Amino acid sequence: MTAAAQAATTAPHTLTTAAGTGTGGILLWVVLPYLALAVFVLGHVWRYRYDKFGWTTRSSQLYENRLLRIGSPLFHFGVLVVLLGHIGGLVVPKSWTEAAGIGEDAYHATAVALGTVAGVCTLGGLAILVYRRRTVGPVFSATTRNDKAMYASLTATIVLGLAATVAANLVGGGYDYRETISVWFRSIFSLRPDPDRMTGAPILFQLHAISAMLLFAAWPFTRLVHMLTAPVGYLTRPYIVYRSRDTRLGARAPRRGWERIG
């Protein structure tokens, strides 16, 4: 709520700077991103406090492994490369890569090639996983409505993203999103939202961004939360974990005034 309120207070300020942006543009490129961000962060905090037990991958490998063995790594490695690509494209300013001696053409060629391959892998993996989910009986019966909504949202975002790249770069003459979308993206986090940059972007990019924001808002309430606990700590921790008996009383937190002291 605080971030939403903040968005509301910052909106008039940006109105003056972004004279060309209408109310719709403000809603989509200023209000929605802050709302999504707030829900994403607070949602995870709430979910972690309320539902540690439900915080799991909910793996269905025990039911079926033949399709999963191909589909799951394809999807996950694909989506990891896509994530890296988004960090490279959205977070790193164009001036940095140029300072590092990477020209626009070189960057563009790498990004399109890598992005397309990763996108196709991700989508292919996702297709296998969705097919598996629908056709393998036990997997389907373990699928909740929540899962189905999540799959729809995730698929829409990935398809739109891939379509935007393909339409703009492979079919069209190329679109330098680093001049527009990336600047808008960073402006959100520097708390000086710049919706102007977004209003002129191709419709597929806009749709991709909107679906992604909706996906992020739904994220904490789906099984996707497992991403946030990716076990990178395993690389450094000692093999055997020793722990003392839980200091907590029983299976639930003590009542107020009855907490342990000392």
Added chain:
Amino acid sequence: MRVMAQMAMVMNLDKCIGCHTCSVTCKQAWTNRTGVEYVWFNNVETRPGQGYPRRYEDQDTWQGGWELNKRGRLTLKAGGRLKKLISIFSNPKLPSLDDYYEPWTYDYETLTNAPLQEHTPVARPKSLISGKDMKISWSANWDDDLAGSAEHGEKDVLLREVSEKIKLEFEQTFMFYLPRICEHCLNPSCAASCPSGALYKRTEDGIVLVDQDRCRGWRMCVTGCPYKKVYFNHRTGKAEKCTFCFPRVEVGLPTVCSETCVGRLRYIGLVLYDADRVLPAACTPDDTDLYEAQRQVFLDPHDPHVAAEAERAGIPRDWIEAARRSPVYALINTYRVALPLHPEYRTLPMVWYIPPLSPVVDAVRDTGHDAEDHRTLFAAVDALRIPVDYLAQLFTAGDPAPVDAVLRRLAAMRSYLRDINLGREPDASIPAAVGMSEEEMYDMYRLLALAKYDERYVIPPAHAEQAHQLEELATECSLDREGGPGMGGWGPFGESSGGAAPIAVENYRALHDRQTSDTPAAPVDKETRVNLLNWDGKGSPPGLFPPRPPTGGAAGSAGRGGEVEPKP
């Protein structure tokens, strides 16, 4: 020296009759829920046989446990940290449900609501995974009592290592039961395999547990455990395993499997060990030396130096006292009749076994010789290489010498005690032949044959000053919470989301008090209210039954026109 305490178990296989009571009671207590229908924290296998899950001992396939790499360093057989993270999206070595079995129920409803028809209605088996009709083709103990061994007998992993002769003759030769629970290893490879660090070893008593709040369902522990005693709950998406019934053990009660064991073959006690010696012992180059190396990890609780170090390490005095009386330590190190299960996995398991002498005795009896004569028995242990080689595959990584020594000790005990029971002069040369004194032999007999309850289970309760930390010492009704047991159902994120349910409904302290008291547990105040879930019929708590009629004798009640007992 870093002294730690470990709760451990020894099972006397000679006494196991394969009744599966331990498995059934354990299942009722721990795994009678959806998602773990196929899970048996405790299972009883017939050996020779494939085990559960099928052929779990074939580490070439399942890659469980540890191994030494070329530089002699201990590594996980299924691969190190990086390999684990790279294969996290699809664990390549996870047993499928077919390797366990597809759980089922029966369509009992048809029996009562089927319309009138020519043939008797039948209750068809329905899969608990897909909900469809299924053909039952395997279970957790499908090859019980060597069933189907003509077809499946060859699939026993250990027979690969033993001579050709057994493969042809083992049906006539021997058979025994092997009850298995989690080994609560000193060097647990399941914990080492867990990417999230959710599997941990408790510092107080060495019990290996899964933190249900930290488990993310990466499934690597299932692969890591060579005994395949960590299971994946396919409904909650979390790993589950044998807990050594810690809510019971914490208040001094034996585990459910031990308490209900018909043959009284389980022993529970503390073992003190030196944590600094664990890794060197697990790195012992030769597989066959691992049994001896692990024995050296254990500390003698009678040694004053050890006791002083233990006290410095924060182990309570009564725990050290309990470690001195521990039947487990006695069977492992004093009498040296207990052996570890598959030491070659290098996890330093802590559930040990006394190998069965019965196959040998039976074979001798069948030849018409005196099966209780120690000379005959000693000769038979030597001659009957078949069971000894097989047992060595199970307990000593293939070295027959320690198994041989244990069987000789057990045989000697039989002969020595027969003389006593028949009123003959006991023969001191029999214990001497196996390196024991007469007194030691009698003590061993007492522990193994008489096996008194309080000698089998020496379980110091967790400490009074720590009592408020115990999981099951509910100071309030554990049902009295939102989403508690019975309320059930699906939360917003799937079944049982929003906090774990209490581990058990029973208040084990109350149960323990009632079992050990000799007065009826009629409550006089609120603290000792009877919990109907574990009321065992002792006494009659107020309010449970309607008030008795005034004591006017039988004539009085008959006179009021009630039902009268029929006269004989």
